[in-house]
Amino acid sequence: MADQVRDLAALLTQRLPVITDSPEGTEAVAVAIARQLTPGCVIALHGTLGAGKTVFAHGFARALGIVEPVSSPTFTLVQEYPFPGGVLYHLDLYRIDNSDAALAFGVDEFLYDPRGYALVEWPERIMDILPPNTLHLLLRPLGRSSQREISLLGQ
Secondary structure, three states: OHHHHHHHHHHHHHHOOEEEOOHHHHHHHHHHHHOOOOOOOEEEEEOOOOOOHHHHHHHHHHHOOOOOOOOOOOOOOEEEEEEOOEEEEEEEOOOOOOHHHHHHOOHHHHHOOOOEEEEEEOHHHHHHHOOOOOEEEEEEEOOOOOOEEEEEOOO
C-alpha cells in the first residue's frame, strides 16, 4: 500500500496541479485518480466549502462502478457505497471537533478497511489519526465559479 501511494504521489506530482473548468472536469480528474488506486486507500480532500470535494467524490464513485447518487454526508458523517469487491466510504467531518469525537463514532473502521476506499472531507479535524499513507489533495475554487485547481498537498 505504501508503495502504491508513493508511486501515485510521484505520478500526480508530474500531472498536478490541474485546473478544471467544470464539475465534469473535476469528476474526470477523480476518475483518473481512482483508476490508479486499490482498496485500502484513504484520500483526504482539503478545501473550503464549495471547493468541489463532493463533486470529486461523485467522479471517484463513478470510476468504481457506483451508479447511485453521491451526496454530501454532512449530516450523516459517512455515506457507504458498496460495489462489487469493496465499498466506498465518503466521510464529511465538518461537524466533528477532533479525532476523539471521530473515534467515538468509529471512524477507524472506515479508514482501515482493507476492502474500502475512504474519501475524507475536512480531514484536518483528524490529521493525527489518518493512516500514514493517506493521499492529500487540495481542491481550490478559482476566479470563475466552475473553475477549480486540484493539487497534491505538500508538494
